[in-house]
Amino acid sequence: MAEVVLTGLGKAYGDGTRAVTDLNLEIRDGEFLVLVGPSGCGKTTALRMIAGLEQITEGTVHIGEQLVNDVPSRDRDVAMVFQSYALYPHLNVYDNIAFGLTLRKLPKSEIDHRVREVAEVLELTEHLDRKPRNLSGGQRQRVAMGRAIVRAPQAFLMDEPLSNLDAKLRVQMRAQIARIQREIGVTTVYVTHDQTEAMTLGDRVAVMRRGVLQQVGPPQELYDRPVNLFVAGFIGSPGMNLVSARLDENDGRYWVSLDSDALLLPESVLRGRPRLRQYVGREVVVGIRPEDMEDTALADAREGEILHSVADLVEAMGSDVLVHFPVDVPPVVTDDTRELAKDAGTDDLPRTAKGTVLVGRFSPRTRIYEGQPVAAWVDTSRLHFFDPVTGSSIWK
Template sequence: MAAIELDSVGKVYDDGTRAVTDLNIDIADGEFVVFVGPSGCGKTTALRMIAGLETITEGELRIGGRVVNNVPPRDRDVAMVFQSYALYPHMSVRENIGFGLALRKVPKAELNRRVEAAAAKLGLREYLDRKPRNLSGGQRQRVAMGRAIVRQPQAFLMDEPLSNLDAKLRVQMRAEIGTLQRDLQVTTIYVTHDQVEAMTLGHRVAVIRKGVLQQIAAPQDLYDRPVNVFVGGFIGSPSMNLLTATLRRDEQGYVADFGTMSLQLPPAVVAARPALAGQAGREVVVGIRPEDMDDGSLAGVQPGRTLSGVVELVEPLGSDLVVHLTVDARRPQDLEDIAELAQDNSVAGTAGASDAGGGTLVVARFSPRSTVTIGQRVEVAVTTEQIHVFDLSTGAAVWDAGVPASAASN
């Protein structure tokens, strides 16, 4: 087990394509770090550079204090779980799991003992003599895990290990991977595009976009204090609603003015954001999470805490009601981040930020006791304490004036 340090690591391919830029991440011994981001953001490339399957063109990578930029994969002592599992089809489960040990000339008796132990841990004992083709998807995934844990490596690298499983199995295996990592205490880097996996598994989550680290923080910090519009929109499902507002000063503090509606920023929100002063009188992006909105007729309508909209779609989930409504406000159009988020959302099948009619479509999570129907005009109670404010031109979150956007809350 070892710490992994990425020091200004970057990757430029021979044809000039830049995949990863200036990645600075220190991963502590035994830590579970998740790289998350939309597809093609460079997270897998970063992982493959740590594995040694991809050359590092810039910066320095250290595993356990040793610089390994030019060390081949077999001498880095890290194990990898591939998205495709990459099991050796001509070998039995036993041989698959033991292959790495056999190559390292581990004595036969010890090899058998360790393979058996790994198989027992993963519930694979009865399948040791089967070939991969005679296993189910979940079992193949376990064999791939077994191949990694049996070697007792310095670190585990996992490249979207659950993406080929069906939803139910994925949830189960996700929990098992979490438990396994806690038991073994091995430094783990896990790549996924699924933010639920990222949030549930990671001690810290690194959000990567276009090869650039946006923010690395504990899951709750990431949710509570996103450093920019991209992180705010990427973390959380359904994703954060982003609206353009004019930040107006009044006697009680600040008001986000959407035109026909406005929200009063509570004192706590203002106190946490000294930089708001610099945005007064300017247009800003206001972020409101769906879970911070509720049916006004149930939660109560108060001035400065209410938006009004027309219901376009109601999706009952049992636990809550996902309500799509159009509100009379503008969506920030110019930010590149938002265009990318919208694209990513439509791929993921969640609520996109497409506009309907005259207003902007927002998504809210109402209490299941709400009785709203399609076409109805509703008052939406907003928990303004949880509101997020971003700079309209840069997309950076408005917090302390001095904190740069991408290095915050590390």
């Protein structure tokens, strides 16, 4: 077990395209770090450079104390779980798991002991004689895990290991990966484009965009204090509502206007974000998380905390209800939001003829139906503010 340190890590291809730029990350011994971002953000390239499968063109990678830039994969003593599992099709489960150990010329009895122990943990014991083609997707995934675990490497590298599983199995395996990693305490770098996986698995999460690290921190910190529009929009599901609004001051009270309504900023927000005062009279980007909204009928709402509209779409999830409603303010169009929309699979930003569509996550007791008026209470103490030009969070 060891720490993995990336210093100024970069990858540039011969034709000038860049996959990763100046990546600095210190992954502590035993830590579970998740690299997350939309496709093409360089997270997999970064992982492959740690693995030694991709030539490092700039910066360094240290595993343990050792500089490994020029060490071939086989000597780096790290194990990787591939998205496709990459099981050896001609070998049965036992030999698939044992492959790395036999190459290390361990004694047969030791190999047998370790393979059976791992098979026990992963509930593969009764499948040891089977070939990969006779296994279900979940079993294949576990064999791929077993192959990594059995080697007791310095670090685990996982490249979207759950993306080929169906939703239910994915949740199960997610829990199992978290449990196993905690039990054996191996430093783990886990790549995913799924922010739920990132939030639930990571001790820390690193959000990447176009090869550049945006923010790294514990999941809750990313959720509560995103450094910019991109992280704000990427973390959380459904994503944070982002709208352009004018910040006004009136008798020492600060307001943002959305459509015909205005939200009053509580003292706590201004204390936490002193720099916000500089934006008075200017446009800012206001971020409202869906879970920071509620049906007014079910909340203790006061003046300056309510948005009025008509429900466009009501999605009952059982545990809560997602209410979509338009407000007549321009949507935020920046590089960040465009990329987020692309990642979500929508070509366009969430807007209609009537401006921007907001999504609120209401209690299931709400009585709002499609086409009916909505009065949404906004937890104004949890509003987010961003600079419309730079996209950075407005703090101090």
